[in-house]
Amino acid sequence: xxxxxxxxxxxxxxxxxxxxxxxxxxxxxxxxxxxxxxxxxxxxxxxxxxxxxxxxxxxxxxxxxxxxxxxxxxxxxxxxxxxxxxxxxxxxxxxxxxxxxxxxxxxxxxxxxxxxxxxxxxxxxxxxxxxxxxxxxxxxxxxxxxxxxxxxxxxxxxxxxxxxxxxxxxxxxxxxxxxxxxxxxxxxxxxxxxxxxxxxxxxxxxxxxxxxxxxxxxxxxxxxxxxxxxxxxxxxxxxxxxxxxxxxxxxxxxxxxxxxxxxxxxxxxxxxxxxxxxxxxxxxxxx
Ligand code: AMP
Numbered sequence: 343x344x345x346x347x348x349x350x351x352x353x354x355x356x357x358x359x360x361x362x363x364x365x366x367x368x369x370x371x372x373x374x375x376x377x378x379x380x381x382x383x384x385x386x387x388x389x390x391x392x393x394x395x396x397x398x399x400x401x402x403x404x405x406x407x408x409x410x411x412x413x414x415x416x417x418x419x420x421x422x423x424x425x426x427x428x429x430x431x432x433x434x435x436x437x438x439x440x441x442x443x444x445x446x447x448x449x450x451x452x453x454x455x456x457x458x459x460x461x462x463x464x465x466x467x468x469x470x471x472x473x474x475x476x477x478x479x480x481x482x483x484x485x486x487x488x489x490x491x492x493x494x495x496x497x498x499x500x501x502x503x504x505x506x507x508x509x510x511x512x513x514x515x516x517x518x519x520x521x522x523x524x525x526x527x528x529x530x531x532x533x534x535x536x537x538x539x540x541x542x543x544x545x546x547x548x549x550x551x552x553x554x555x556x557x558x559x560x561x562x563x564x565x566x567x568x569x570x571x572x573x574x575x576x577x578x579x580x581x582x583x584x585x586x587x588x589x590x591x592x593x594x595x596x597x598x599x600x601x602x603x604x605x606x607x608x609x610x611x612x613x614x615x616x617x618x619x620x621x622x623x624x625x626x627x628x629x
Contacts, residue, residue, distance in 0.1 A: 349431070349434065350431065351427060351430050351431040351435050351436065351437065351438055352436065352437045352438070353427065353437075353438050353440060354437055354438070354439050354440070355439075355440050355441050355442065355445065356441070356445065357441065357445060357486050360400075360437075360439050360441075360486050360487060361486060361488075363400075363437055364400070364486075364487050364488050364489075365488075367397070367398045370396075370397035370398055371395070371396040371397045371398070371490055371491065372396060372397070372398050372399075372400065372487070372488070372489045372490055372491070373391075373392030373393070373395060373396030373398070373399045373400070373489055373490075373491040373492070373493065374392070374399075374400050374401075374402070374483070374484070374487050374489035374491070374492045374493070375388045375389050375392055375399065375400070375401045375402070375492070375493045376401075376402045376404075376479075376480060376483055376492070376494075377401060377402060377403055377404075378403070378404065378405045378406065378419065378534065379403040379404075379405065379421050379422070379423065379426050379534070380419075380420040380421055380422055380426070380534035380537060381425070381426045381429050381430070381534075382524075382532045382533075382534065383524050383532055384495055384497060384523070384524040384531075384532035384533070385495075386429060386433060387495075387521055387522075387524050388493040388494070388495055388521045389401060389430065389433050389435060389493075390433065391493050391519060391521055392491065392493050392519075393433060393434055393435070395491060395519070396489075396490075396491055398436045398437075399434075399435050399436055399437075400435070400436060400437045400438075400439055400487055400489065401430055401435050401437075401438050401439070402438070402439040402440070402441075402483055402487070403423065403426055403438060403439070403440045404439075404440065404441055404446065404479070404483075405419050405421070406446075406475055406476070406479040407443055407447070407475075408447065408471070408474075408475035408478060408479065409471065409472050409473075409474075409475030409476050409479065410471075410472075410475070411469060411470070411471055411472070414469070414620075415535070415538070415618060415619070415620075418538060418618060419534070419535075420534050420535070420537040420538060423440070426438075439483075439486075439487065446479065446482060453478075454474050454477075454478045455474065455477040455478045455481050455508065456474055456477065457473060457477050457504050457507050457508055457511070459597075460500065460503050460504060460507060460597070460598050461473035461474070461477075461500075461504060463500070463591070463593070463598045463599070463600075464500050464589060464591050464593075464598060464611055464613070465500055465588075465589075465613060465622065466500075467588075467589065468588050468589070468613070473500075473501070473504050476501055476504060476505075477504055477505075477508050480505055480508065481508060481512070481514075484514060484516060489516060490515070490516065490517065491516070491517050491519060492505070492516055492517070492518055492519065493519045493521055494518060494519070494520065494521065495520075495521050495522075495523060495524075496520055496521065496522055496523045496624070497523040497524070497531055497532070497533070497622070497623075497624075498622070499595070499609060499611055499624045500598060500611070502518070502520060503596070503598060505518055506518050523623075523624070523625075525551065528548060529548060529551035529552065529555070530544070530547055530548055530550075530551060531550070531551065531621070531622070531623045533619075533621060533622075535619040535620070535621060536619070536621075538617070538618045538619045539616065539617060539618075539619055540617060543584075543616050543617040543619070545582075546582035546583075546584065546585055546616055547614075547616050547619075547621055549578050549579045549581070549582045549585065549614075550579065550612060550614055550621060550623040551623055552578055553574075553575035553576075553578040553579050553590075553612070554575070554610055554612070554623060554624070554625045556574055556575065556578055557571045557574070557575055557610050557625075557627065558625065558627055560574060561604055561627050561629060566603045566604040566605065566629055567602070567603060568592040568600070568601055568602050568603060568604065569602075571592060571604065571610070572590045572592060575590050575610075575612070576590065579612075579614055582616075584616065584617065585614055585615070585616050586614065586615040586616075587612070587613075587614050588612075588613035588614060588615060588620065589611075589612060589613055590610070590611075590612045591609070591610070591611045591612065592604065592608060592609075592610050593608070593609050593611070594608070594609070595607055595608065595609040595626060603629075604627060604629045605629050606628065606629065607626060607627075607628055608626070608627050608628070608629070609624060609625075609626055610624060610625055610626075610627060611623070611624035612624070
């Protein structure tokens with residue numbers, strides 16, 4: 343008979359208890375992976391990196407209401423706490439921090455973190471509250487958990503840039519680790535939001551990764567005009583009915599400033615609304 347070897351993950355919802363546990367890890371390296379739950383292999387690649395590098399790993403599951411706009415998908419954001427706990431337990435995570443909204447934002451909450459410039463570009467244009475909400479919750483979670491190492495996915499490239507700026511500008515004693523984007527076998531970037539796509543919408547969603555692949559191929563053939571690349575990407579995505587392009591950005595991977603020509607290391611990032619989901623994807627190219 344197979345022996346049950348997995349250790350039980352500790353579920354914590356109070357800030358005081360979370361602080362106590364973190365303090366009890368004193369002297370060991372502590373890794374932290376913030377998530378909004380409905381975990382997939384993309385999240386788990388962050389978790390695996392933390393488990394590999396750190397003595398203890400804490401994962402938070404918190405759907406942060408302050409990073410959603412009024413007409414966004416907060417109410418339909420997918421969740422499966424039991425499934426998530428099972429995955430994290432199997433992986434060997436020590437603690438899951440799962441606070442509720444009132445714990446994180448008690449009545450009278452009035453302090454926010456604002457990262458300038460990079461938050462105004464790409465997703466910042468159509469989601470004006472998003473990065474303020476992200477930076478605020480991330481700093482709160484860092485202060486509660488006190489990790490030395492934190493793990494973020496390149497799937498959310500701009501979010502990573504914001505977290506790096508926050509850590510640098512506010513002198514946080516934390517190493518930010520970048521984890522590569524994980525895709526489904528057919529190319530679709532893994533995302534909790536894929537759950538909300540119908541089978542037809544999911545097929546249409548493949549146009550995002552196809553358009554990025556097309557841009558890569560064109561660059562390999564010598565095309566470097568950002569306008570020309572953007573137009574071919576638009577064609578591929580718009581060929582699928584019901585897709586609504588929010589932006590296609592061809593920009594510097596650090597400053598996120600738009601480029602007119604692909605020269606040197608370049609980020610191609612896009613956001614597209616398909617049915618109920620707004621999906622993002624990106625890749626790095628070199629000329
Ligand atoms: P979320 O639960 O969507 O807020 O994501 C939590 C963390 O997982 C973030 O750092 C994301 O960038 C990362 N993540 C989400 N999807 C992927 C993916 N497909 N590949 C790599 N990292 C991901």
